[in-house]
Amino acid sequence: MNWPLVELGSIASFINGFAFKPAHWEENGKPIIRIQNLTDPSKPFNYSSMDIPEKYHVVSGDLLVSWSATLDVFEWHREDALLNQHIFKVEPDYKKVNKDYLRYALRDAISAMLKFTRGSTMKHVNRGDFLGTKIPLPPLETQKKIAAVLEKADQLRKNCRQVEQELNSLAQSVFIDMFGEPITNPKEWDIKTLDDVCTDIYRYPTFYGFDYVDEGIPVVKIGNITKDGYVGDDLSKYDFMPESISKEYPRTILKLGDIVMAVRGDGSTGKRIGLVESENVVNGNISPNLIMYRANRHKVDPIFLYYFLTSNGGQKKIEKYISKTAKKTITGKDIKKIEIYCPPIELQKRFRAVYQETRNLLKGSTKIKDYDELFSSLMLKAFKGDLNL
Known part of the structure; x- marks a missing residue:
């Protein structure tokens, strides 16, 4: 079905947030929504009681688009807040577009934009180009039906993700039950340092003098660590280096069972940790x-x-x-000093068996990846007018 293509700027207003400075931050007032508060709800807010124009105020139900560093669409469902720069507040023209339809259309448009930012370390869109992006615009009643179908598929994804999170939490609970809390070490296991129990703890300061290639050795970056704590196996999300360059950095080449951790960044240092479990990334190089x-x-x-x-x-x-x-870092030298309790290896292997059981349960259930593929397929059909509504 051929629906008219319209520019985003013709069906909604996109209001960039206020340029708050550290001097504006206070202990009280309304929370300031920064990109990190959208991507990770556990992140703390800064606050301000400044009197700023109403257009920068956000209430529950508002659509927000982060357009720098992280490109994504969010619907705000928390307390009234103030909007920081690098985030658009979206005000739909309800005579032309349904809000829920617009939310999914924006997500589809951003997904297309991301295909052209491959290799960028700091993703960013130009406001003019963004507002000029065209989306299909069916009649309002059709928009509502499309949004309802996509909402059901999206909820399936959320339910599946919740099951995965609960199974992952189960393994962490068993870990504490078997070994005790790592700080207090109530079971009085032997104490070693990470340097004592690892054959290698290593990062290379930087790569020099090469361009990424279309095919080659995957370069594992912070963004390739999945939310559930694995080094992702989807090679379409990787950049690649020539094999000849990879060989120049042999200690950055990954093996099964290796663990990678972010050591530089605003909020990811020490927190983004991924296990190498997929053969797809074995022999890849860490960034x-x-x-x-x-x-x-x-x-x-x-x-x-x-x-x-x-x-x-x-x-x-x-x-x-x-x-x-401000740019948080941790050094390899300091990491090696960190103390770890060491239960008998036989007991550790028993825990591995429990972990493997939870992984088998996850693999035996419908994967979030399957629901993602279903949702992407529905999105494609929806905006081409191929859904049977």
């Missing part, structure tokens, strides 16, 4: 913003090490060594 842990399997099981690092206690031990500067 300079990551460090690699390789367990000495005679002393520590890689799965035990991973759950130690991602536990609340492990995170506190890591945080102790993260710099307090």
